[in-house]
Structure formats: C-alpha cells, structure tokens
Amino acid sequence: MxxxxxxxxxxxxxxxxxxxxxxxxxxxxxxxxxxxxxxxxxxxxxxxxxxxxxxxxxxxxxxxxxxxxxxxxxxxxxxxxxxxxxxxxxxxxxxxxxxxxxxxxxxxxxxxxxxxxxxxxxxxxxxxxxxxxxxxxxxxxxxxxxxxxxxxxxxVPLFLAQNPAQLVPLGTRDPQTRGHLCHWAVYDTQRNLPNVYLMQLEDSGERTLTQDQRRWPLVAEHLLAQSLSSLKLLTIARGFDKDFPDLHPQVLKRLHLGPMYANKLTRHSDIVQDILAESDDEPGQDWVLCWTVETLRAKGAEKTSTGLFSSVRTEVYDIDPQAPEEVEAGASAIERCMILPYRPYQRLVERDLPQLRGVRKYVVGPDGEILRRA
Amino acid sequence: MQDFDNAVHLAEEQIRLAQAKTEAVTSAFAGSKIAEAESLPIDIENADLQDVEAHNEAMNANIAELIIGLDEVTAGFSKEFDAMRDKTGWETLVGWFSSDKADSLRAERIRVASIDDNLQDLIGKSDVIVAILDRQLTTLNEQKVKVEARLEQTLAEREQAVAELEALRAELQALDPKIIDLENRISMTSDPAERTRLETELANLNTRHNELVQSEQVTLARSQTLEKYIEKGKTWVDSLQNQAATQMVLINKLQTDTKQRVVLYDALTKSLKTAQQQEVAHRINEIGSQTDKEAQAAMAAIGAATQSRIADMMEAHEDNIVFARKVLEEKAKADERFARRFARVVEKHDKNLYGQPS
Structure with missing residues (x-):
C-alpha cells in the first residue's frame, strides 16, 4: 500500500x-x-x-x-x-x-x-x-x-479521481438492439495510475440508454464503483451483465497509463536504472513511460433460465485457456507498450532483454518524431 | 452533519473573539506610535493576559473536539465496511428461502458500494478546520512581529534612559564636593560681601542639585516603566509564540490524520470489494480497528507535544526576572490544564461519552 x-x-x-x-x-x-x-x-x-x-x-x-x-x-x-x-x-x-x-x-x-x-x-x-x-x-x-x-x-477540464461515465450512441446492426460506447476514467488509488475504461455494449431495453433516466444513473454509478484495478475485467463485465439484464457488454477495455520511470526520481529495477543512468549524459533522454491495454471481448451469448418461463441473455467471453497470463488477468488480450527516447532505446536493444520482447516500443527520435518498433 | 457545521461555526466565533482579545492586548503594546514613557500602557495587568489565556484554552479544546468530530464522518466509513461484510436484514430473510438468491443480492450490493463520497467529505471537512487554524496562525504571527518590533524599539529607549540616568548620577556626584567646598568656605569667611556672593553661588548649586535629583527620579521612573513594559512584552511574545505552536501542532496532526485515514479507508474498501468478488482471503477486521486506536493515541500526543513545548520555553527564559517568570509559571499551569483538557476530550471520546455532560 x-x-x-x-x-x-x-x-x-x-x-x-x-x-x-x-x-x-x-x-x-x-x-x-x-x-x-x-x-x-x-x-x-x-x-x-x-x-x-x-x-x-x-x-x-x-x-x-x-x-x-x-x-x-x-x-x-x-x-x-x-x-x-x-x-x-x-x-x-x-x-x-x-x-x-x-x-x-x-x-x-x-x-x-x-x-x-x-x-x-x-x-x-x-x-x-x-x-x-x-x-x-x-x-x-x-x-x-x-x-x-x-x-x-x-x-480547464481536469482528470480527477473519478471522471463520470459518458455515453456515445453507435450505429446498430440489429434493429432489436442498440449499440453504445460507454467511457469513464478513474485515478486508480491502489497503484496511483490513471485508468481509462471503454465499454461497447448492446442495449435491448425498451428505451435507449441515452434517454433512460432510470437505468443510466444506476449504470454510471455501478461502473465507477467497480473501477478498481484489482478487479479483473471479467469480474467487472460479468457483474455488470448480471446487474443489468438488458445491457450486454461486448467489449471492455482498460488502459493503464504508466508507470513512468525517470532517472533519479523513481525507484525501479536494476536494468531500467542502468539504462536510464547511461542515458543521463544528454538532457531529456532519461525517461520511460509504459502503458497496458487489457481487452475483453464477448464471443457469443447464451440463454440462462432464471425461472420456469423466463430466461436471460448472458454473455460468454473469449479467453484463451491456453494463455496463462490472459486467464490470470481475466482478459482476452493484454497489450503492453512503452515509449522512450532513442538513447535509452539503443541501450535496451544492445541488451536484448527477453522480458521486453512482447512489449511494443515507441521511440522518440532526435527531432521529436515518433518511430514505432514492434 | 448539522453537528459539524455547528461546531465549525462555534469554533469560528470563538476564534474571532480570541483574535479580538489578542489584538486588544497587542495594540496595547504596539499600537501607540509615540515613543514616550508617559504614553506607555502600564495597565496591561495579569488579568488581561490571563483572560486571553483562558479564552484560548477553551477555544483550543473546542477545536480539539472539532478534530475528533471528524470521527462522525469516519463513523460513516465503518458503517459502510460493516455493510460490506454482513448481510442486510432483507438478505438474511431471503436467505431462509434461497441462499443463492441472498448471496446474489449481497453481491449486487457490494458491486455498487463506494466510499468515495465519504472520502471527499472527510477531506473537505478537514480542509475547513485547517483553513480556520491557518487563519488564526497567520494572525498570531503577524501580531508577534508587531509586538517584537515595538519591543525592540522600547529596548533601545530603555538603553537611552539608563544612559541618561548614569549621566545624571555622574553630574550629581560631581556636584557634591563643590557644595561641600562652598559650605566650608562660607563658614570660614567673615567678609559679608564675599559671604553673600558665596551663599548665592551655593543656592544656585543647590537648585541645580535639586533639579538633577528631580530629573533622576523622573528618568528612573521612566526606566522602570520601560522595564516593566519590556517584561510584559516578552511574556506576551512568548504567549503568542506558544499559541502559534499549538496551532501548528493541530494543523500538522489533522493533516497527517486525514492523509492516513484516506489511504487506509480507501485501501480497506477496495480490498473488501475485491475480496468479496474475487474470493481472495483478507484479514481486514484488524486493519480497521487498529486504525481507530492509532488515531486516538495520536490525539493524546497533541497534548503532550504542547506541554513539552512550554517546558522548552520555560528553560529558555531561565534568567528572566521574577515577575515574568511568575506569569510564565501561571501560563504553564494554564497550559497544563489545557493539555489535561485535551486528554479529557480524548478520554470522553474513547469511552463513547461524547455529547454527555462530564
């Protein structure tokens, strides 16, 4: 803590x-x-x-x-x-x-x-x-x-500890259901990092969610209260699906912005420490910012009976049981990225660290342009 | 939250009164611009100082209560925590028929549980108290600067008065042999004209002597007045300093407390929510009660800190004159009472006697 x-x-x-x-x-x-x-x-x-x-x-x-x-x-x-x-x-x-x-x-x-x-x-x-x-x-x-x-x-609009959910209506494929993109953000108190959430959901309610004064405040409150980085996306999506039977989360994304490493300011692993220290000789070259995007997708839906004559639609999410990290995180995909200036990037390449191979890297070139290195 | 607003209002009212009283004493010291002994207020008696002290004592006790009153907000937290741990009456009732249904009701409730509003409330209230204390601290420091400046000026005046006094005494001493010499010559002289001349001279010298003695007395009185003023001024500066120290202790404590509470309660809620939903085992009960105990111990420490601060000051002024020391001793006693008052407030709170007449 x-x-x-x-x-x-x-x-x-x-x-x-x-x-x-x-x-x-x-x-x-x-x-x-x-x-x-x-x-x-x-x-x-x-x-x-x-x-x-x-x-x-x-x-x-x-x-x-x-x-x-x-x-x-x-x-x-x-x-x-x-x-x-x-x-x-x-x-x-x-x-x-x-x-x-x-x-x-x-x-x-x-x-x-x-x-x-x-x-x-x-x-x-x-x-x-x-x-x-x-x-x-x-x-x-x-x-x-x-x-x-x-x-x-x-x-000025600020990023506060809690930034309430907003709704963007989407075009629909099916006339029975309406699509929405819901987004909100919190400053995660457990890890001191900003989190942005994006959720695509289908709405089979009688009134569209954008105009529903009964459901929408409940939805917004529910989403903010569940925005903890310690909760898996799967837990959040399932809980939401259960509490709002006529709303069906299709895609849930969570962006963790950070951590940020800066030489002499933050404490970090020896490798990062060395790389940043070696890049110290030129100003503005001694930082790394990482971010992670977790994505959870629905792959289908099934009818669950809730009584003799009623049933409710429950989403089934796509998690590859063969991928241990995704199963652990309760997400369909996890993408890690980092952005860093070219000098520490060169040091990084020289070391060829296996744990960083899966991380997408963006490099700030000498003239401030951003180069992408997979 | 009506109680809190009332308490804030009361504390503000008392601070306003305290500031008026303090300012009255300060302006008695530093207000008059004319640097003359005659204009110095020698009527700042112990009573005035004691009055201010007594009022401050009551005021600080009230602020201490206000700080502990934040527990009203924190009581809201423990209710939320309990609600997250336990089933509601309805859920228990439903549980008689279907435990699955009861669990699902409870899970739904936990999913929307949030203490963020309470946290924001706690921070807001803490900020209100800090702002009150901060204003008081600023006033005290301003007054201290004023009194100190005036005190410095008065010290210079007193030095001057002492120098004058010494010059007068030197002149008086120089006159004595002259007068004796003249008196001897008068007794020996037989020529009436010469005698008359010498007697005139002696009369002049005696007049001068009397003048000098008179101005010696005036200067002495002035010097004594200045001295008295300086002693009282020093005592007042000490008092202001002590009050400022108390404010700082309170502000610091309050901020630290709030910071810790926010972190702990936030972590507690989130781990409760996570644990309930993701079935991670957590021993949370201990965290909760431990926090409260620590907060109470910390409140008791405020009293102790104020006390030791006064002890330091007593030592620093070891060589002060008896009068000043006596006032300081009185002050220490008052402060002891003040510390005891704090302890009582804490104790009252510990035993949940809050709101009952003691």
Whole structure:
C-alpha cells in the first residue's frame, strides 16, 4: 500500500519532475490512436482514439495544474504550498491524495478566487517589490501561483479521481438492439495510475440508454464503483451483465497509463536504472513511460433460465485457456507498450532483454518524431 | 452533519473573539506610535493576559473536539465496511428461502458500494478546520512581529534612559564636593560681601542639585516603566509564540490524520470489494480497528507535544526576572490544564461519552 510515497520539497526537483511529465504528455498525445486500436472497424478506432485523446488532454491539464500548485515549493517559508507527494516506486505519478485533494480544492475555487488578488494587481505589486526592495517577490509569486491554480481548476477540464461515465450512441446492426460506447476514467488509488475504461455494449431495453433516466444513473454509478484495478475485467463485465439484464457488454477495455520511470526520481529495477543512468549524459533522454491495454471481448451469448418461463441473455467471453497470463488477468488480450527516447532505446536493444520482447516500443527520435518498433 | 457545521461555526466565533482579545492586548503594546514613557500602557495587568489565556484554552479544546468530530464522518466509513461484510436484514430473510438468491443480492450490493463520497467529505471537512487554524496562525504571527518590533524599539529607549540616568548620577556626584567646598568656605569667611556672593553661588548649586535629583527620579521612573513594559512584552511574545505552536501542532496532526485515514479507508474498501468478488482471503477486521486506536493515541500526543513545548520555553527564559517568570509559571499551569483538557476530550471520546455532560 503506497501510504506515503516520496515527498518532493525542493524547487528544482519538483519543477524537473513536472517538466519531464509535460514532455512525456506532449509525446503521447499523438499516440492515442495506438492506445485504443480496435480491429473491428476504422470508425470505432477513430472514435476510441478521440476519447482517449480527450482523457490524455485532461490528464495533462491535471499535471499542469499540480505543477502550478507546487510551483513555489521550497522557495517560500511557511507551510504552503508544502511538498509534492509522488509514488516513486510503482507508478512515478503523483499520489492519488494529490488528485483527490484537487477535487476538494475545486469545490472551494469560487470562494478562493473571490479572496485572492487579481493577476494585474499582483503584477503591479511585483514590479513595485522588484524596484524598491531589489529581491525576488516570493510571497507575491506564491499568491500568483495560487491564483493561476484556482483559475485553472475553474476553467480547464481536469482528470480527477473519478471522471463520470459518458455515453456515445453507435450505429446498430440489429434493429432489436442498440449499440453504445460507454467511457469513464478513474485515478486508480491502489497503484496511483490513471485508468481509462471503454465499454461497447448492446442495449435491448425498451428505451435507449441515452434517454433512460432510470437505468443510466444506476449504470454510471455501478461502473465507477467497480473501477478498481484489482478487479479483473471479467469480474467487472460479468457483474455488470448480471446487474443489468438488458445491457450486454461486448467489449471492455482498460488502459493503464504508466508507470513512468525517470532517472533519479523513481525507484525501479536494476536494468531500467542502468539504462536510464547511461542515458543521463544528454538532457531529456532519461525517461520511460509504459502503458497496458487489457481487452475483453464477448464471443457469443447464451440463454440462462432464471425461472420456469423466463430466461436471460448472458454473455460468454473469449479467453484463451491456453494463455496463462490472459486467464490470470481475466482478459482476452493484454497489450503492453512503452515509449522512450532513442538513447535509452539503443541501450535496451544492445541488451536484448527477453522480458521486453512482447512489449511494443515507441521511440522518440532526435527531432521529436515518433518511430514505432514492434 | 448539522453537528459539524455547528461546531465549525462555534469554533469560528470563538476564534474571532480570541483574535479580538489578542489584538486588544497587542495594540496595547504596539499600537501607540509615540515613543514616550508617559504614553506607555502600564495597565496591561495579569488579568488581561490571563483572560486571553483562558479564552484560548477553551477555544483550543473546542477545536480539539472539532478534530475528533471528524470521527462522525469516519463513523460513516465503518458503517459502510460493516455493510460490506454482513448481510442486510432483507438478505438474511431471503436467505431462509434461497441462499443463492441472498448471496446474489449481497453481491449486487457490494458491486455498487463506494466510499468515495465519504472520502471527499472527510477531506473537505478537514480542509475547513485547517483553513480556520491557518487563519488564526497567520494572525498570531503577524501580531508577534508587531509586538517584537515595538519591543525592540522600547529596548533601545530603555538603553537611552539608563544612559541618561548614569549621566545624571555622574553630574550629581560631581556636584557634591563643590557644595561641600562652598559650605566650608562660607563658614570660614567673615567678609559679608564675599559671604553673600558665596551663599548665592551655593543656592544656585543647590537648585541645580535639586533639579538633577528631580530629573533622576523622573528618568528612573521612566526606566522602570520601560522595564516593566519590556517584561510584559516578552511574556506576551512568548504567549503568542506558544499559541502559534499549538496551532501548528493541530494543523500538522489533522493533516497527517486525514492523509492516513484516506489511504487506509480507501485501501480497506477496495480490498473488501475485491475480496468479496474475487474470493481472495483478507484479514481486514484488524486493519480497521487498529486504525481507530492509532488515531486516538495520536490525539493524546497533541497534548503532550504542547506541554513539552512550554517546558522548552520555560528553560529558555531561565534568567528572566521574577515577575515574568511568575506569569510564565501561571501560563504553564494554564497550559497544563489545557493539555489535561485535551486528554479529557480524548478520554470522553474513547469511552463513547461524547455529547454527555462530564
């Protein structure tokens, strides 16, 4: 259990950490399509890519907001803004408390903005301070960072601890059933990583789910409450199928974004440690971001009788009994990917690690272009 | 949650009162701009200080109750946990007819169980208390700076007064032989004109002497006033510092507590849900009760921390003058009462006597 994590309380480390993240999120924005790639149809792939890209943008906003919240860490006395807590062992991302706290801060934002001085006033005071006292106006900078943080919370879509489910209607093959794509996201509290969920479901209810004020709130609540990384996809899908007899999950995907490894910030295995340390001589080359996509597909459905005259449709999921990892994870397919700059990639290739052979690798080239290496 | 809102309201009201009282004393020290002995407020008597102390004591006890009042929120958690572990009355009833049906009802309930709202509530409430304490801390520090600045100024004035006093005494001492000499000469002289001249001179010297003695008394009085003021100012700075330390201890404790609670309760719910659904064996009961015990022990530690802080201060001012020490001793006693009050609050809570008159 990541109770405390690592507390970053000095300014250069804190800014370096967020600097690294903003570089990484810039690179992965374009990879949304790869993260959700669906073989079934081009339209579906594009839709999923769009959704994932939206979440990545929100995640990037959340990290930027945190970087502003902790901008003055280590530079001003007093208790605020305090140290930034990250999970430096498993995920490399900020501890989930930071994200939960942000939701709490967002609730206070209107009253805060009313009290905090305006940007223009702060800028004038800064000029005044610089001219007369000839020292950095730390307290004013702190006030400014709080102002900007609150403004961000109020204006920008953020990736919060829980991002409620949304529904996209899909075209239907069968006139009896309607298709929906449901998506939601959580910041997983057990592993301190963002999780994005995508579920294609068939709807055989009388009213379509998008307009059903009775079922939809229940569905949304159920899905968020079940979004634990410790639950297998199979458990989630089966539970959902059971609780909502006229909704039939066809495909359930879970994207685990992370862990992120950064040299000198996170603790990781010796191999990663060595590779990142060797790539240290050139700035911006010492990080790796991994992600995993789990997919569960239905391969058919069967009628289960629930009484003398009634029966209910139960989905049967496609899990290859010969694949131990998939059986263990309760998923049809697991795809692991990583993105890293070219220098650590070269070190990686030199070592030819067998455990990384199944991992799809994306490499950031010297000019920032992304090359794909299977 | 009506109780919590009321408690917050009460605490805010008390803090406002405390701030008014504290500010009154501070402005008595630091308010007057004229740096003259006559304008110094010498009427800051023990009573004023004690009044503030007594009020702070009551206020802090209230805040301690507020912090323990967070348990109201956490009580919500244990209900959720119990609900996840046990069957509801309906499920038990259904279980008489079909245990499968009862299990499936329970499984359905667990699938939608979530404590995220409670967690958010806990964090929100904790933030509210921290914000109150934070404002109080800021006020205290501001006042401390004010009083210290004024104190520094007064110390300089006192130095000046002492120097003046010494100069006066030196002049007085120099006058004494002159007067004796004149008196001798008057007694020996027989020429009336000479005698009159010497007597005039002696009268002048005596006038000067009297003037000097008078201004010595005035300067001495001024110096004493300043000294008294400095002693009281020091005591007040100590008091402010002590209050600030208490606020910091409370803030720190509250934040740590909330952080730990969030982590533990979140992990607890999630492992319960996972275990129930994926049949992983977990010994969860111990985690839950252990948390509460730790939280209670931690609350008791607040009292102890405040106490040791005061002991440090007593030592640091070992060489202070008797008066100041006496006030400090009084303060230590008050603080002891304060610590005891904390202990009582904790004890009350432990025994579940909460809300009953003690």
């Amino acid at each position: 990541p109770a405390s994590g690592l507390e970053i309380s000095d300014s250069p480390t804190c800014r370096g950490y967020f600097g690294k993240f903003s570089e990484i999120t810039r690179h992965i924005q374009g990879l949304a399509a790869e993260m959700s790639l669906d073989g079934s149809s081009k339209g579906m792939a594009e839709l999923e890519a769009e959704i994932v890209e939206g979440y990545l943008q929100q995640l990037s906003n959340t990290l930027t907001a945190l970087s502003i919240k902790y901008l003055m860490t280590g530079l001003v006395g007093g208790r605020r803004p305090g140290p930034l807590a990250i999970d430096h062992i498993d995920s490399g991302f900020p501890l989930f408390q930071e994200v939960i706290q942000m939701a709490s801060d967002a609730g206070e934002v209107t009253s805060q903005l009313a009290v905090l001085p305006k940007r223009d006033a702060l800028k004038e005071d800064m000029v005044e301070h610089l001219l007369h006292r000839r020292s950095p106006p730390r307290d004013l900078q702190l006030a400014m960072s709080r102002r900007v943080y609150c403004e961000m919370l109020a204006e």
